Amino acid sequence: MMEAININHFNRHKITEADIIRRILSGEKELYEILVRRNNQKLYRVIRSYLNDEAEIEDIMQNSYIKGFTKLYQFKLEASFSTWLIRIAINEALARLKEKGKLYHISERAEELNKNTILEIPDKKQLNPQDKMIHHEAKQLLEKAIDQLEPKYKIVYMMKEIEGMSLKETALALDLTLSNVKVRLHRSKEMLKDSLFVISHDTHIFEFGFSRCDRITERVMENI
Template sequence: MSSLGMLERARMEGWADEEIVRRVLDGDLALFELLMRRNNQRVYRATRSILRDDAECEDVMQEAYVRAYEHLNQFEGRAQFSTWLTRIAVNEALRRLAARGRMDPLDMPYDGENDAIPEPVSNAFTPEMNASSAEAASLLEQAILSLPQTYRTVIVLRDVEEMSTAETAEALSITESNVKVRLHRAHELLREELYARAGASAAQAFGFHAVRCDRVVASVMARLGATRSAS
């Protein structure tokens, strides 16, 4: 079967990543393309949360994929392939960050990381963060990118990519307890950042727009007119 045919068969039959990895190791290099396409979004988000630079993210993603291919025989299946790949990408992004020779002041670690875990810990965005429109999504993205890297990455993996606590801990090489603490702190910081960014336009919130205003006025005036006529 041709490489193109094998790719189509893998898509049609929904082969698991682990099955594709086995076939790539057996010599079917073309199938590695499918692994990349399946994981591009997650790998991009993980690296972007660390580097905050699209062009550099692409470089790091390429390097991460090459490293993953070169060490594919070391994938033991103890974690999901996507988690294993994300860990490689995160490590590559952190190496790139370290190579800059200085840390962004925003990326200084939080001193309270080992504090007791607050309860309850939410695993999802609060209602004010649950943005559906493009404008709100853009605001949310910029707010996340303004957070320290420690929190950016955790909130992207847990809330945006919806990875489990265990998967996030594996990808970031930290404990599950630290994931929970960082996520809780990230939610606090993100909420503060969103409120700050929205402050400039707070006066326009809950606007009673012209069309609605006209509709209500017309309705009331019609009712008043009817009442006056009846009297």
């Protein structure tokens, strides 16, 4: 496995994704660690749109990365690696749901949130202990609200609003039309109360922490 300092060197000098992939295909498979670390957070959030069990999510992440590595020669550089990888991960997640007999299951909790509910959203500029606790609780409320969305709305919301992917990237990754993505995104926002939507740009939502990032990266690199 590469030393961490070498990975930081590649990231600092902005080595392009295309260059990394070409070098991996030429035999420098240790460079795959860079792609894994760059995509861990995004892949975690995408898979979590379909499954809530953390062990299962990490298992699918690992399988997706390994499959991505073994099929890397099929990757066309016209699209981003993350978009291609997400397609693999979504297929893995759907296959897991199919195995569990839950592919088309829609929870009753996926009904639109009660618009009369009042939720206090903290001012993130105030960082005293009490406000930190309130913000943490508000973040949990947001995560719970997102989890209540139907999968087809949840995945679009997570990719576009939480992960910051463009509408075009989202449509490509999900194999949907741009107009369909827009409709689902609008619907997902309608399902979330306005006050929750205000804080949904918090990039700490559904975090994939450093220790977990290291763990999944090590597992992938050991198996390729």
